[in-house]
Amino acid sequence: MAAAGTRQPTDVGQGGDIHRDDRRRSRLDRSRQLTTYKLVDGKFVLVGDLATDTGTSADGGRTWKFTLKGGIKFDDGTPVxxxxxxxxxxxxxxxxxxxxxxxxxxxxxxxxxxxxx
Structure with a gap:
């Protein structure tokens, strides 16, 4: 048990059999807000969960440049x-x-x- 006031990660899972050979397609979706809006100069701006901003595009959208936020990890601790x-x-x-x-x-x-x- 964690001391009062300390943050602990929360894992949410649901048991069940996998019915596909591709585990990424074997899932039960849960609604989760991965983006939000931030108020900047009186206007709401979309803020992502992985990148520092929405990035910039070039070549008619064929090239997209973005910067990942630091410290983003998969649930097993592997860096994204x-x-x-x-x-x-x-x-x-x-x-x-x-x-x-x-x-x-x-x-x-x-x-x-x-x-x-």
Whole structure:
């Protein structure tokens, strides 16, 4: 038991059998707010959970530059890297792994997102 006033991590899980060979597709989604808005000069600005800001794009959106926040880790303590973010985005374009809406690839690539398939 932690001393009063100290912060302790909280793990939330749900037991059950995995019915797929890709563990990333075997999940039960929980609603969680990963972004928020911060009031800056009287206007609300979107603030992300991994990057210091929304980044900048070049090449018509084909290149996106961002800076990861320091100290961000996976639940096992492994640091989150730009390589991990890249992998996650690439999965969005893999038709064998995409489940649910395709609004993120549409937002990233515009109307040409299907050409990535």
């Amino acid at each position: 890297t730009a390589k991990d973010v890249k992998y996650g985005i690439e999965r969005l374009y893999d038709p064998g792994k995409v489940l649910g809406p395709k609004y993120v690839p549409q937002w990233l690539s515009g109307g040409d997102y299907a050409k990535a398939y």
